[in-house]
Amino acid sequence: MSITEKDFKWGVSSAAYQIEGGWNAEGKGKSIWDVFANTKGKIHMSQNGNTACDYFHQYTHDISIMARLKIPNYRFSIAWSRIIPNGTGAVNPDGIDFYNRVIDFCLELGIEPWVTLYHWDLPYELEKKGGWTNREVINWFSDYVEVCTIYFGDRVKRWMILNEPMVFTGVGYFLGRHAPGRKGLKSFLAAAHHAAMCQAEGGRVVRSMVENSRIGTTFSSSYIMPYGHSSKDSNAAIRIDALMNRLFVEPLAGLGYPVNDLKMLQRLEPFIKDGDEQKLAFDMDFIGVQNYTREMVSCSPLIPLLWARIISAKAREVETTVMNWEVYPEGIYEMLVKFSKYKSFKEIFVTENGAAFPDIIDNGKICDSQRINYLDQHIHQVLRAKKDGVNVNGYFVWSFTDNFEWAEGYKPRFGLVYIDYPTQKRIIKESGYWYSTFIQRNP
Ligand code: FCB
16 A cells, blocks of 8 residues: 555544553653552542553554554544653653654555644643743743654654644543643633644754655634524523634634633733744644534523623434534534634644444454444535535544543444453444445545
């Protein structure tokens, strides 16, 4: 299989903490997720990612399945604390060796590695110093990115700086439901500004270090609609959209934070230093749009600062996945059109889309027709956007295998490949075979 430039990039995605396990193996330092998930009561049934899919030991097996399914692109993340155990300073040679082996094995099998530099697992030693709320994180992160480019930049050309900054700052530093479990507006706003600085700074580091690199960063996105017909609900939807879909992409595009549509963002000011506005911008080669659902929003006098609330899919009695996310395929089309309007980014890839449904093993097989329908309908919308002129050039399924779904533990299964956790046995689901056939027919 050859890696060509012109074709549409079909792939699968994963993230280190969700699959690797080996949480303290071979010199790895602890991350905020290691600590959070091992704190009783934080995760569904107090589960953790200590072993997860044991990918740390089974990666050759998993990547071989990927090759067998003829999936040509693989997005995975590097665990910062595996290669720099304390977050700064000494590099762990065994950690470097692990990712070298993963990258080499992918290339050997004709699979292009797409590396995410940060998928939520900050080294715990850095959290002790304030983590994302400490402005020093910009230097810690730049140094870490530089280390990754030095060791892997000869073979990895596709880099993604951050995974979904809105989620790791919002859920981790405002709501406290993800690691590191901090709550409050102040910690959220500090973390958000520093993450926005890092997504641009990380891009600059990769561009200066890696020849012929293609640099991107990824954003969570949900199509936002007003629940009712009133102008109050429309304005509430604009505020939520500014927070959930625009907060990180607009400063990167050189447009600044969307303060006009969400006044509470004025409170970012104390964290913004002279010269930051220019440094927030970077001309990414691509952006990764990640979409699963839509949200409907109504005005609410009870939620301070936002004055808006999300009406859950359950209350609306619509079709949902195990995550209680509405199935709404047109949403991905709308998000691609919306993000394509930011002219400073050359192309778009859908770097995550997929669904958790209950999987039943019957006679050794998993006939996950709901997942197949979900993927089929969403891919259809992606290709429709492309036909309508959106420069979207790839699609990655979340996820290759079932894995540790953060606060929800192992219950939601997103994989094309089933994992029987007690035995670590892998079973390719019907959706895995379906995707394989689909991408071979649509090169
Ligand atoms: C995204 C995350 C990814 C996974 C999916 C379901 O927000 O980036 O790690 O958990 O949701």
